[in-house]
Every structure is written in structure tokens, then in C-alpha cells.
Amino acid sequence: MPSRRRVLSALALSAASLALAQPIRLARAADAATVLQSRPIPSTGELLPVIGMGSSGSFDVGASPAERDPLREVLRRFFAAGASLIDTAPGYGRAEAVIGELLAETNLRQKAFLATKIGAVGREAGLAQFRRSLELLKTDKVELLQVHSLQDWKTQIALIGELKAQGKTRYTGVTHWQDSGHDELAEVVRAVRPDFLQVNYSVISRSAEAKVFPLARELGVAVLVNRAFDDGRLFSRVKDKALPGWAAEAGIDSWAQAFLRFALSHPAVTAVIPATGKPDRQSDNLKAGSGPTLTEAQRQSLIELLA
Template identity: 75%
Template sequence: MLSRRSFLSGLAAASAGIVLARHVFANPLSPTQSGIMQTRVVPSSGERLPVIGMGSSGSFEVGNSAAELDPLREVLRRFFAGGATVIDTAPSYGTAEKVIGQLLEELGLRSSAFLATKIGTSGREAGLAQFQDSLKRLRTDKVELLQVHNLRDWRTQFEVIKELKAQGKTRYTGLTHYLDSSHDELAEVVRKVKPDFLQVNYSVVSRNAEQTVFPVARELGVAVLVNRAFEDGRLFSRVQGKALPPWAAEVGITSWAQAFLRFALSHPAVTTVIPATGKPERQSDNLKAGSGPILTEAQRQSLIDTVG
């Protein structure tokens, strides 16, 4: 049973979110205590996912040396210990799938992971073959989410993914993109096929999804994964030497990384943000963004103004 203090803490977090939207969020935060990873609902199933996940482009594209793999083992240990589960990868991310599969098996953590990968090729047979190769590299017989990568041959590949879902090879269908210029097309395709998930770029300085993709996701009940919340690291150069806003400490934000992640999470369409990192200390920092109240509209605007 929740204590009175825990109840009031959760009530305060919920109240803060009302500033951003006049109605209840489609994916409200779970009533957790301060410091505990929060979750949001996948509309198509009711399953709850942690709000902080992890990407793997670049960060997990490494070789087999101990110097390269040891930090990633610790990244994964901290990830799961912090209550996170969602790991996003793709066959085009070099050795990332292979490394993830190897380390999850070594650590005995595959059953704890929500694995998301992609099909990024043309033609039915090529799509099926690529997925089979992904399963081998990931050392698993199924994934939780299978996405059409950057809408490539989406008509064919989404049908392939639906078939694989029916066979139990994936639990959820998805579509992805990473460029503002493709948001209109992504929104149109989402309307046509209504996937369980979509994945899109969104950050303090790239907010086009608010006008194009997010409204469709909320209307149709599609879960949203956010990539490039750090603009591939470029946001940090914009705030170099700048202090966090005065209100940051009041909402538990102690780093710019947390601020940028909390900005993305403050939009009600967003389910999970998937920042990539290969450094254990950065993983720990990212995970801290998974707790605390929703940012108000004023706080969001403060970040926009500060970053420029």
C-alpha cells in the first residue's frame, strides 16, 4: 500500500503535467516514488514500458576486445538495474546486434530486455532473410518490436512484419524515421497501416514532430519511441559553459542530458526515449531522467530559449 508521502508525490507529478495539456495524457506516468523509473502505456496492448530506453547506433558498434566490451557490459548492467528494458538496434548498425546479443546472453539478461530491431531492405525475401540474420546475431528466436527502417519499401516490409507478428516472431509492429523532412510521409504511412509503434527524431531544437507525427500517434493510439534527443551530441556544444536553469534542481534535474531527455518525455505523445551511450557513467546519468515530474510549458520554453 502506498504511503501518504508517496501518494502526494505522485499527485504532484500528475498535477504538473496538466499545465502542458488540458486533458489526461494518453500515456500517463505510473504512480511511482521519486527516483524510481517511470513507465508509460503502449496503447495497443496496455503493457507499460520504462520511459528511458537505449539506442545502439555508434555506441555498440565495437569489436571483440575486452577494452571495447567491458564498458558495454557495465552499461547494460546499469541499464537493467535502473529499471530500463527497451533496447533499439538495427542490422545496419555495424556490429551492434551481434554485440548486444552476445552481452545479453553472457549476462543472462535477454529475458529482461524489450528488444527492438528493424528491417531495412527491399523485397519480401530480402526482408525475411535480413530478419533471420538479425535473430542469429541477437541470439534469440524472437524480438519484442520489429520496425520498418526509415520507411524503406514500407508497403512490402510492413506486411512481412505483420506476418512475423502472427507467427509470434515479434509482439509489436513499427515504423521509423530520423529526419524532419520525412515527418509528413511518416504521419501519412502511420495513418494507412496503424502500427503499434512509431519511432521519430525529437529534441529541444527539432520539434517538427509536434505538428506532424505526434498528433497522429495520439489520435490512433500508437506508441512513440524518440531518437536523436541529443541531436547526435550536438546539443551539448550549444550549452557548453551554461548553467542549468534555476528551476532544474526543483524537478530533480542535475545535468543537461537529463534536461534534454525530460524535455522529450514532457510531450504526452512520447512513450520512451532511447539515447545511445557506450559509457557507464553516462548511462547512469541518462537513467535519472526517468523519474520526476512532467516539465511545465514554461520550463519547456526555458530550455528552448536557453539552447537557442
């Protein structure tokens, strides 16, 4: 028979183990509380979570723990919620290298839907840039390869087609980030019919609704939305303003969620890619990926509120 002291010691150890495990369980429960919706990529039917992540600015950091630790947590929360799409580019400073290093050290590459871009003039320059991107991202292929802001698009979309045939990317895409580029973007999409297009869209920048979105639906092209916060201008417009009365009913408890849900409520949109380097903002953004689609009345309410 075990001694009373040994029994009490065992009980104490068990209690301590349960106490240590409790925060882990609570963290996992919080991660699981955000169940992201997914939408099909029209060209294949593959499901893509509606909240992705950009990296411009947010992942252009150094190697110090103070700079990297928040990004590790940003990625942890992102993947724990079931998200996968990370969008980057050679033009985003050190972002590709930082993403590659963090995914490698956390062994999370297999969970990522990596999207990068070619922003170069000439085939050889484009190919060299892509090879460098693979090196920095520490991978042998990406899921989506896009022409950055339509730069030398005829040359680069042909190159991306070749790389797709070689298995270096699964999807082709073209991007733009300004209203002034939407007419050309629409022309290019009609000419080459990529798998994806990426475009700016927000409550106060709705130019994409005129040509780009209808064309994407007509041709079966997936749409990624960048600048859904309009580079932060939306937040300055609602400073000190309360959320609309219908927000709670829609499961929205922050302005970030409202703005992302606005973008996602357009039927042409496949996913939004807000950029952040802050874990709490990542969690907030991810919450926008669940709940009902905004009604037309709710969308109009936001438009009028920010007019």
C-alpha cells in the same frame, strides 16, 4: 568452549566479509535510487520504462575487453534501474551481434524488450535480414520489429504483420530520423496504424509536434524518440552555461537529463532511446526517467535558451 584465538579469528573473518560486501551494497543502493517511470503502450496497455537505449555507434565495437567491459557495465546499470527497451538495427554495424553476445553471456535476455528493424527492398530480402538479426541477437523472437526509415515500407510492414502473427514479434513499428521524413511518416502511420512509431525529436528539432505527435495520440500509437540530443549539437550549445534555475526543483542535475526530460514531457511520447557506451552517461540518462514532467514554462525556458 571455543578458544580465544578461534573466536577472534571468526570475528576477523566476519568483519572482512562485511567490508567486502559493503561496496556491493552501495552499488545496489545506487542502482535502486533510480526508479524509472513507465508509460503504457497504447495498443496493449503493457507498461514500458520511459528510458530505453539506442545502439547506433555505441555497440558497434570489437571483442576486446577494453571495448566490451564498459558495455557490460552499461547493460548492468540499465537493467538494474528497471529499464528494458534496447533499440538496434542491421544497419548499425556489429551492434546486433554485440548485444546478442552480451545478453547471452550475462543471462539478461529475459529482461530485455528488444527492438530491431528491417531495412531491405523486397520480401525475401527482408525476411533473410530478419532471420540474420535473430541469429545475431541469439533469440527466436523480438518484442518490436520496425521498418527502418520507411524503406520499401509497404512490403516490409506486410512482412512484419506476418511475423507478428507467427509470434516472431509482439509489436509492429515504423521509423524515421529526419525532419524531412515526417510528412511521409505521418501518411504511413495513418495508412497502417502500427503499434509504434520512432521519430527524431529534441529541443531544437521539434517538427514532430506538427503532424506526427498529434496523429500518434489520435490513433493510439506508441512513440519512441531518437536523436533527443540532436547528435550532440545540444551539448555544444550549452557549453559553459549553467542549468536553468528551476532544474534542481525538477530533480535535474545535468544537461542530458534536461534534454531527455524535455522529450518525455510531450504527452505523445512513450520513451526515449539515447545511445551510450559509457557507464557514467548511462547512469545520468537513467536519472531522467524519474521526477515530475516539465511544465510548459520550463519547456519554453529550454527552447529560448537554445534558440
